Amino acid sequence: xxxxxxxxxxxxxxxxxxxxxxxxxxxxxxxxxxxxxxxxxxxxxxxxxxxxxxxxxxxxxxxxxxxxxxxxxxxxxxxxxxxxxxxxxxxxxxxxxxxxxxxxxxxxxxxxxxxxxxxxxxxxxxxxxxxxxxxxxxxxxxxxxxxxxxxxxxxxxxxxxxxxxxxxxxxxxxxxxxxxxxxxxxxxxxxxxxxxxxxxxxxxxxxxxxxxxxxxxxxxxxxxxxxx
Numbered sequence: 001x002x003x004x005x006x007x008x009x010x011x012x013x014x015x016x017x018x019x020x021x022x023x024x025x026x027x028x029x030x031x032x033x034x035x036x037x038x039x040x041x042x043x044x045x046x047x048x049x050x051x052x053x054x055x056x057x058x059x060x061x062x063x064x065x066x067x068x069x070x071x072x073x074x075x076x077x078x079x080x081x082x083x084x085x086x087x088x089x090x091x092x093x094x095x096x097x098x099x100x101x102x103x104x105x106x107x108x109x110x111x112x113x114x115x116x117x118x119x120x121x122x123x124x125x126x127x128x129x130x131x132x133x134x135x136x137x138x139x140x141x142x143x144x145x146x147x148x149x150x151x152x153x154x155x156x157x158x159x160x161x162x163x164x165x166x167x168x169x170x171x172x173x174x175x176x177x178x179x180x181x182x183x184x185x186x187x188x189x190x191x192x193x194x195x196x197x198x199x200x201x202x203x204x205x206x207x208x209x210x211x212x213x214x215x216x217x218x219x220x221x222x223x224x225x226x227x228x
Contacts, residue, residue, distance in 0.1 A: 015047060029061060030054055036085050041077030049077050065090040066123060094119065107138045110221035113174050113212050116140070121178035121214045129156050129177040133170035134209070141168045156193060158200045165206050172207040179213055184220040186213055186227070194222055 015031035033050035040049040057063035072083035127149040133141045198208040210223040
């Protein structure tokens with residue numbers, strides 16, 4: 001069976017034309033994804049394929065964004081080029097969201113830290129460890145990725161943390177890492193690392209204000225739970 005080009009589809013299956021005539025807001029998520037796909041396979045249109053892809057994640061774009069290249073290409077009709085287009089578009093949207101997010105000049109609570117760091121850590125499938133360096137007004141001087149690890153752990157070099165803090169003349173820091181598993185409870189290693197960093201910071205007059213464990217939906221604050 002010959003695959004039909006997008007120009008031969010029924011009008012209701014032609015999202016590009018719908019976008020031009022009615023605007024981007026008129027398109028469903030499936031139709032937007034279909035435009036990225038460009039074409040479907042010999043059994044279904046791009047809109048049908050897009051609908052099936054979204055249905056596999058209960059319609060959640062955030063879940064589709066987690067799919068690696070190999071997972072996307074498991075869908076019939078999605079080769080490497082289409083998969084890379086989808087991954088690029090979703091990452092671009094994520095970065096746009098980060099760019100337009102209201103800028104919190106000062107850290108006043110753990111919630112402020114979560115709002116800053118969740119876009120960076122919330123959907124990752126591996127652990128990363130970040131540091132927010134603050135001045136004496138609790139204004140963020142820098143967001144710094146200290147390490148990147150595997151599914152369940154990441155190594156942290158305290159010396160690099162202190163070096164960066166001294167270079168920035170930071171007065172305080174907040175440390176953050178994510179738990180891809182979704183578990184909020186800190187591990188023994190999390191607790192021991194927090195103590196180690198706190199003691200190291202005290203030696204150079206930098207205050208550790210908090211340590212956040214971030215998951216996809218929420219967070220755990222050492223300071224809020226009186227565990228600092």
